[in-house]
Amino acid sequence: xxxxxxxxxxxxxxxxxxxxxxxxxxxxxxxxxxxxxxxxxxxxxxxxxxxxxxxxxxxxxxxxxxxxxxxxxxxxxxxxxxxxxxxxxxxxxxxxxxxxxxxxxxxxxxxxxxxxxxxxxxxxxxxxxxxxxxxxxxxxxxxxxxxxxxxxxxxxxxxxxxxxxxxxxxxxxxxxxxxxxxxxxxxxxx
Amino acid sequence: xxxxxxxxxxxxxxxxxxxxxxxxxxxxxxxxxxxxxxxxxxxxxxxxxxxxxxxxxxxxxxxxxxxxxxxxxxxxxxxxxxxxxxxxxxxxxxxxxxxxxxxxxxxxxxxxxx
Numbered sequence: 555x556x557x558x559x560x561x562x563x564x565x566x567x568x569x570x571x572x573x574x575x576x577x578x579x580x581x582x583x584x585x586x587x588x589x590x591x592x593x594x595x596x597x598x599x600x601x602x603x604x605x606x607x608x609x610x611x612x613x614x615x616x617x618x619x620x621x622x623x624x625x626x627x628x629x630x631x632x633x634x635x636x637x638x639x640x641x642x643x644x645x646x647x648x649x650x651x652x653x654x655x656x657x658x659x660x661x662x663x664x665x666x667x668x669x670x671x672x673x674x675x676x677x678x679x680x681x682x683x684x685x686x687x688x689x690x691x692x693x694x695x696x697x698x699x700x701x702x703x704x705x706x707x708x709x710x711x712x713x714x715x716x717x718x719x720x721x722x723x724x725x726x727x728x729x730x731x732x733x734x735x736x737x738x739x740x741x742x743x744x
Numbered sequence: 745x746x747x748x749x750x751x752x753x754x755x756x757x758x759x760x761x762x763x764x765x766x767x768x769x770x771x772x773x774x775x776x777x778x779x780x781x782x783x784x785x786x787x788x789x790x791x792x793x794x795x796x797x798x799x800x801x802x803x804x805x806x807x808x809x810x811x812x813x814x815x816x817x818x819x820x821x822x823x824x825x826x827x828x829x830x831x832x833x834x835x836x837x838x839x840x841x842x843x844x845x846x847x848x849x850x851x852x853x854x855x856x857x858x
Contacts, residue, residue, distance in 0.1 A: 700762050
């Protein structure tokens with residue numbers, strides 16, 4: 555059952571609550587996949603629905619509301635990642651004196667409740683490596699490996715062709731392997 | 745380059761670590777928090793609209809003042825420039841290029857019938 559778009563456009567609060575109960579969990583998990591911190595992911599999910607409420611008038615009827623919401627969520631996640639990177643740049647002096655020469659930077663506030671404890675350390679390394687990849691490769695990897703979407707759904711969400719998705723995934727995996735190999739090698743030698 | 749089997753194993757475990765992620769439930773009261781945020785933002789927007797007529801009046805008032813100032817400047821009498829004072833009548837003639845005046849008129853001050 556889908557939410558009545560006309561009701562949403564009319565500003566019906568009940569319809570909006572229904573939209574959140576239908577897609578809130580999916581958006582939250584997508585955000586957690588991009589930003590592995592429960593609080594940050596919840597804040598971004600809230601932003602997504604506030605944005606959706608404000609701009610529902612521009613939603614084209616006939617399109618998939620889930621895809622539309624996912625696109626808003628991805629843009630919000632990119633904004634958050636950019637903001638975090640800018641914040642880190644202020645700590646440039648600290649990094650100059652930092653002796654840690656790891657090829658990847660492990661996420662400092664890693665807190666993904668969906669990952670099993672025994673996988674946490676490896677998942678942390680994976681997220682560190684993922685953060686070094688271009689945005690579109692990160693997104694394709696997240697949607698395929700973590701959200702379990704198929705190529706067609708990913709292509710629709712990212713507004714690219716299916717072959718482009720295949721290429722993005724292949725490059726993402728190769729890039730991750732390279733980064734992880736450097737990381738584990740440097741850890742083994744130290 | 746051949747990879748150490750132990751490292752290869754760790755890489756594979758890292759890549760598979762996110763395959764079986766358990767979907768996480770939304771925190772309790774999520775919808776209420778979003779609705780509250782929307783209400784707060786709507787109230788803020790309303791308060792901005794209550795200020796805007798005042799701003800409009802202020803802007804119109806400033807425009808009127810600028811217009812009055814400009815009109816006053818335009819209509820105020822300009823300080824009259826005193827015409828150039830000619831020391832001699834020859835200076836006057838040179839200045840206005842009076843070619844048909846003969847020197848006699850300029851040099852003779854006395855009337856001709858005297």
